[in-house]
Structure formats: structure tokens, C-alpha cells
Amino acid sequence: GDSVTQMEGPVTLSEEAFLTINCTYTATGYPSLFWYVQYPGEGLQLLLKATKADDKGSNKGFEATYRKETTSFHLEKGSVQVSDSAVYFCALRSSTNSNSGYALNFGKGTSLLVTP
Amino acid sequence: DAGVTQSPTHLIKTRGQQVTLRCSPKSGHDTVSWYQQALGQGPQFIFQYYEEEERQRGNFPDRFSGHQFPNYSSELNVNALLLGDSALYLCASSLPEGASPLHFGNGTRLTVT
Numbered sequence: 001g002d003s004v005t006q007m008e009g010p011v012t013l014s015e016e017a018f019l020t021i022n023c024t025y026t027a028t029g030y031p032s033l034f035w036y037v038q039y040p041g042e043g044l045q046l047l048l049k050a051t052k053a054d055d056k057g058s059n060k061g062f063e064a065t066y067r068k069e070t071t072s073f074h075l076e077k078g079s080v081q082v083s084d085s086a087v088y089f090c091a092l093r094s095s096t097n098s099n100s101g102y103a104l105n106f107g108k109g110t111s112l113l114v115t116p
Numbered sequence: 117d118a119g120v121t122q123s124p125t126h127l128i129k130t131r132g133q134q135v136t137l138r139c140s141p142k143s144g145h146d147t148v149s150w151y152q153q154a155l156g157q158g159p160q161f162i163f164q165y166y167e168e169e170e171r172q173r174g175n176f177p178d179r180f181s182g183h184q185f186p187n188y189s190s191e192l193n194v195n196a197l198l199l200g201d202s203a204l205y206l207c208a209s210s211l212p213e214g215a216s217p218l219h220f221g222n223g224t225r226l227t228v229t
Binding site: 004032034036042043044045046051089091102103105106107109 | 222
């Protein structure tokens with residue numbers, strides 16, 4: 001079945017460092033890809049998404065490009081802040097059909113800690 | 117604009133008991149999904165409700181059941197609780213289209229002892 005694999009954490013960076021969190025996927029067809037962020041004690045928030053190959057999603061300085069040739073959707077940010085400390089989840093939604101296109105498949109999450 | 121609200125926030129139950137969790141969707145949303153998030157793991161899809169019917173179900177046993185009401189709110193019921201059911205249960209609402217982004221509540225933390 002469709003699945004997502006993301007790099008193990010925790011990731012610890014100094015403020016203003018460059019961030020990359022790797023995410024690769026296995027899927028048939030043309031899935032949609034997402035990054036969600038979870039701050040302590042809260043639910044998940046959509047960070048960005050891409051729905052077709054070569055699309056770039058971006059939000060709050062984060063970006064990720066849907067690479068079908070490498071089945072990847074790596075999350076990047078040029079300069080992280082302490083407030084970016086959270087858990088980041090890569091997720092996939094299978095190509096929509098009448099019965100199975102509604103669930104999100106999540107990776108295990110990558111914890112990011114940014115220190116001053 | 118109220119987002120997704122879930123109740124209760126925390127719950128402690130004994131093995132073998134039954135539990136009901138509740139969710140009110142974001143205003144304007146009519147589709148509700150439930151996810152289970154074990155400690156240190158990503159959320160796992162339980163099921164989705166639309167028009168008061170279960171539209172898609174994940175790989176969870178029949179002990180997990182749900183309901184959607186005419187006002188689009190939803191309940192998740194778990195019978196015969198096991199220790200392994202201890203987790204954060206997340207509700208997410210959306211519009212019915214498959215591409216519609218999910219809006220998550222803060223979850224209900226269930227502990228089974």
C-alpha cells in the first residue's frame with residue numbers, strides 16, 4: 001500500500017541554520033503530498049502541500065518540491081527560528097477514487113529543536 | 117471562527133470499558149475524519165464520515181465505531197478497551213472533496229489502565 005518514510009529525529013539546529021527534513025513516498029498513480037506541523041499540546045496544522053509533480057508548496061519560509069522521479073518531498077527552510085521547534089509530519093493522500101482517496105497516510109514525524 | 121473542537125481533552129479508562137469521544141467540525145465543514153496517534157508515531161486513519169455515513173475506513177477493528185449527526189458533529193466509540201488503545205485521538209474536518217485540506221482539533225488523550 002501507499003506509505004511515507006521520513007528521516008528519524010530529533011533534529012537539533014541553532015537559530016538561523018538551514019533545515020532539511022527528508023521525506024520519500026511509495027504510491028501508485030499520482031498522490032497529493034503534504035507537510036503538517038504539530039506544536040506541543042496541539043493538533044496538526046497544514047504547513048504546505050503539492051498536488052502534482054514539480055509543484056512547489058511554500059508557507060512561512062518553508063518549501064517542498066514534489067519530485068516524482070525520486071519519489072520525494074523534502075522540507076526545507078533557509079533560516080530556522082526558535083519558534084519553529086515542533087514535530088513535522090510528511091503525509092500522502094492517494095490518487096482520489098470513489099473509495100480510498102480520502103485518508104492521509106502520515107510518516108512517523110521528525111522532531112525539530114531550534115536553540116538560540 | 118471556531119475551529120475543530122474535541123471533548124474531553126483527557127480521559128482515563130479501565131481495560132474492557134467503553135469510551136465515547138466527541139468532535140465539532142470547523143464552521144462550514146461537513147466531513148469529519150478520525151485519527152489515532154500513538155506516542156511518538158504519526159496519526160493513523162480510523163475512518164471518515166460524510167452525510168452521516170462512513171465513507172472510508174482504515175485498518176481498525178470493529179471495536180472502533182463512529183457516528184455523524186445532522187449538524188455534522190461526530191462521535192468516536194471504542195468498545196472493550198485494550199491497553200494498546202491508549203493514544204491521542206484526533207478529529208479533523210474538511211469539505212467533502214478529496215483534495216480539501218484537513219483542519220485538526222487538539223485531540224483527546226485517552227489512557228487505558
